Amino acid sequence: AQTVTQSQPEMSVQEAETVTLSCTYDTSENNYYLFWYKQPPSRQMILVIRQEAYKQQNATENRFSVNFQKAAKSFSLKISDSQLGDTAMYFCAFMYTGTASKLTFGTGTRLQVTL
């Protein structure tokens, strides 16, 4: 079974600065997706960014980018120009390819953006 590890329970960053959240995972499979989800206090889980394992190029979505190291099974999230609205719980998640596969979450990193 796959496992997802987030070693940083809490992080803090000042507005406009850059922060990197870490994630590692363990799997013996070759085809899978990796995700970063954001859950603000409003509680809705929102997709931040997605990476397909077969793609070598790192995914980017505006201020959010990932560093995907397949061999090392590492998938970190970089948030540039942090904004107060980025304050949330961030979950790294793993899913095998397929229609109804399990999405397995890491334990989460609580990010606080300060003035």
Added chain:
Amino acid sequence: DTEVTQTPKHLVMGMTNKKSLKCEQHMGHRAMYWYKQKAKKPPELMFVYSYEKLSINESVPSRFSPECPNSSLLNLHLHALQPEDSALYLCASSGRSPGPATGELFFGEGSRLTVL
């Protein structure tokens, strides 16, 4: 329409009550999920439906009973719950139809359940 709608948003019930949580999506998704989330913890998978059939049951107690009446609707029937079942229950859907699955799950806002 990219929404997953969950009702009710809040539910308080006694241990002898029977209630249901409802989830609806109109994105043509083929898979629907129930997750349970305790405070400051990640969501934990409960059930997965694929093409209206139960495909994954994560050894959930029988006091939780899922139902998928059609491809757009997912229910979670609750009976004889315990106080430790109090949590946020998240519904999600995935798998665009037609076309290849992208893997992404779309989540609802959740139903906050309190069992007294």
